[in-house]
Amino acid sequence: MRAALLQAHGLDGLELAHVDAPEPAAGEVVIRVETVGVNQLDLNVIAGHGPGAAAKLPRVLGIDPAGEIVGVGEGVDAARIGQHVVVKPNIPCGRCDACAAGRESTCPSQRVVGVHRDGGAAEYVTVPAVVAFERSGLTAATATAAVHSLPIVVNAIDAAGVRAGDRLLVTGAGGVLGRAAIEYAVHLGAEVTAATRHPLADAPDGVRVVVTGPSADLAAALDAGDRFDAAVDVSGSAALLGQAVAALDWGGRAAFCSASVDTRLTIDARDFYLSRKRLIGVASADLAQVRRAIDLVRAGVVVPRIGARYPLDAVHRAYREFPTTTPGKVIIDVR
Ligand SMILES: [Zn+2]
Structure with missing residues (x-):
């Protein structure tokens, strides 16, 4: 089969190679891949940096494939053959x-598809059956676009305890995660304020948009006296997160799921405890949250945006152009 195989670090070490199709071990399924996304994590694996440093080479890239189950290993119900699925890359240990x-x-002890084991930028991939989620009703591209981003947003909104009527601040609202957070929070009945660096072109009705500008000065963008019951930060900026925590009201909860821009968080400790605030870091998602996320897309509550698409033949270009592509999920069409 053809596979995007990383033989050495750097894009020059990436080859569209012919390799043997993988065989499923016990508890695994084989998927004939239709689509896979391009993610920052792939670039980390290619560079051998950060969370990507865990990948041993050679490694087939691709963390979030969607396709059809065409084979099962021992202990997996053969009725799953023919099922259309999407893969959540985080594999829980199942024992802790x-x-x-x-x-x-x-x-x-989570392992990650495309990092700790071969991924889905290939004609076939094997994964544990538990992370191959049924996606009936969703195209492969839409499922790939949703499966890595939306469940973490669901996890963050759950962690922040967002309920109907809550005043919710979403920071970093202009990106893929931010859009998903806004749409899900509106669905829950929250009163959403979306803070972004640049104006939002198509915010859902009823969402208040505040533009922080490139300096991400949230305090200046908000009205004096603006207070929130909950905040969800997906910006990756600790500076912005600190400002969001400051804007919480009595008993306010903030959850964040990224720290990629800057990591030095400043909070006023006295205000934090006197106001009974809480701050929760969230990564990945529970299996039940992945299922809920897929259902939200199927119900039309959250509409994943798809950006550039590349055939598998153009995999080098897909990874090279990723940092500069327009908003929306970048998709590799394997089939
Ligand atoms: Zn575990």
Whole structure:
């Protein structure tokens, strides 16, 4: 089969190679891949940096494939053959207390498809059956666009305890995660304020947009006296997160799921405890949240935006152009 195989770090070390199709081990399924996304994590694997440093080479890239199950390993119901699925890249260990409690996102021994094992930028991929989610009714591209981003947003909004009528601040609202957070929060009945660097072209009705400008000065963009019951930060900026925490009201909860821009967080400790605030870091998602996220897309509550698309033949270009492509999920069409 053809596969985007990373033989050495750097884009020059990436080859569209012919390799043997993988065989499923016990508990695994084989998927004939239709689409896979391009993610920052792929670039980290290519560079051998950060979370991508865990990948041993050679490694087939691709963390979030969608396709059809065409084979199963021992212990997996053969009725799953023919099922259309999408893969959540985080594989929980299935043995720890967090996994036993259904809190797979806090499993300390997670492995990641396309990092710790071969991924889905290939004609076939094997994954544990538990992370191959049924996607009936969704195209492969839409499922790929949703599966890595929306569940973490669902996790963050759950963690912040967002309820109908809550005043919710979403910071970093202009990106893929931000859009998903806004749409889901509106669905929950929250009163949403969306803070972005640049104006939002098509914010849902009823969403208040505040533009912070390139300096991300949230305090200046908000009205004096603006206070929030909850905040969800997807900006990756600790500076912005600190400002969001400052804008929380009594008992306010903030959840964040990225720290990629800057990491030095400043909060007023006295205000934080006197106002009974809480701050929760969220990564990945529980399996039940992945299923809920897929259902939200199927119901039209959240509409994943798809940006550039590339055939597998153009995989080098897909990764090279990723940092500069227009908003929306970048998709590689494998088939
Ligand atoms: Zn575990």
